[in-house]
Amino acid sequence: MFCAFTLTGALLASTASIGSAQPRLEALDSMEITAEGANGVRIEEFSGLSWDEDEQLLYAVSDGGVLHHFRVRLDGSRIAEIQSVFSALLATKTSKASGKPVTNAEGLTTVNDDNGQRSDSELLIAFEDGPSIARFTPRGEWIANSVLPAPLTNETQYSKKNSRLEAVAVDGRHGVLTAPERPLKDQPEDRHTLYAADGTTWSFKAFQSDSRLKAIQTLPDGNLLILERTREEKGGAPTARLRYLDFGQCTAKRECQLAELSAEPDAMLVDNFEGMARLSDDLFLIVADKTRKDAEPTTFVLFQVKATP
Template structure:
């Protein structure tokens, strides 16, 4: 009798431990860690449990930024929380993640920022060899608004968006606004609406086309074909060392259609400003959950070191979804 109770207790402890600790997750039915798929090599995925850190629940991660100076991975939550993560990588494989701390976004008076809905994030001064001076440029979908914060969530400055992006009524929907931001060495800050703006969308729809548009803050833009899947939209941008940009798109229509995550690389220097034609680009990877990929709602992307990158999913704080942090290398 006592042995049975002890066994049940032991099993319960193991289950609770597994649920409360991050652990490796198999992202594919067909590909293993170290395998090459399309133009990437898979280097492991970890599932992050919905634990509380500093009273703030882990989840709804929509953006990532790597701080090379601090050796920290900043994960941004829709709810305006910056999680400080320390990934552990052995032999190029992501094995686990330690959650260091968590901070709410705050205004200049130190009060929690209202109407946060934080989506995109990019780091400034995170690769200059100086510790303690890192800053985070964060895109807030409600407004919309672009602002500069410390890694601890303190507001430092606000940026003025391009005029056509300032009014939410110009967008295709209240949840199809600005989810991405990156900083390019030549073109400066670049962002993209998840879907084309209303008027532009009408034009493309009449032609049976679906486009995405990248905007700079100095009145330059590029119109590019979207990934050819229904409802595909831009959720993250990341600038690479050679000036090319990784575009992360997510296509989801209903539970009866595939969830498709697309990763494409574009060289803007060869892209015609208004048409998007003749731009040098390549499809890096396509993840389709009907093709043996156990993907989730991937929204965040950041460069790590060399050809290595992190990507993270937004679990919407749903019991049916997961927070997955995946590591890969572009070939």
């Protein structure tokens, strides 16, 4: 008998924290969704993803500056449904540097998403064409811009125009965290750097010399899950690599050694994945960035991260 659950019901048994043990990844299921969302708005180019526990909504933002809401149902460890329920253009501001509207939304996280109160959630969205981070209502209305860490304010210091801010999260100790897709010009090309609102930085060796940092996700233990897009061989297909950053294992200079969650990528993780959301302590969704030029539809993958006994 088929039995579908909302996330609240489906994930009650999924509460184990990753903790300090070596984590491992298991891809559980994938789902393709139709190209047309709510209000007839096209579903494409997803780069940011976030889960709102209080509202039971999955948010997604696109390169074109569109915000989407989805209802998600799971059947155990399988995706039963991802239903589009709302789509709207983000009411963004004009970039001071270019004089043009900021639209290229790349990173997304939700604030006040699991405090037990309804209607107080806010979205933090990182824009590549700012570069900027701004607060929005869940309906896409602009609230205010966030102050960027000083190294990220000068657009000429980014390695490329389309390699600016790509990820955003919130840390309880240091505030907003963000990172560019590629290292800044004055940084080693093979080391990614995370920047916090209070000026703190952490660096770590990229999975590959040219891997792109695509998303960061805070975890219940205070550490981070990091999504990098790689190509396992030159000219090969883009692949998602998930890595675990334990702040307690970083050096005094905040140079960090990341744990790789899988020796070989699962076949379900071979795609241009860019957005990531934590659904529970150890269940996550990632989404592929697909344009209308791509033959394949937008794909979500559900995976689990567990501590190794």
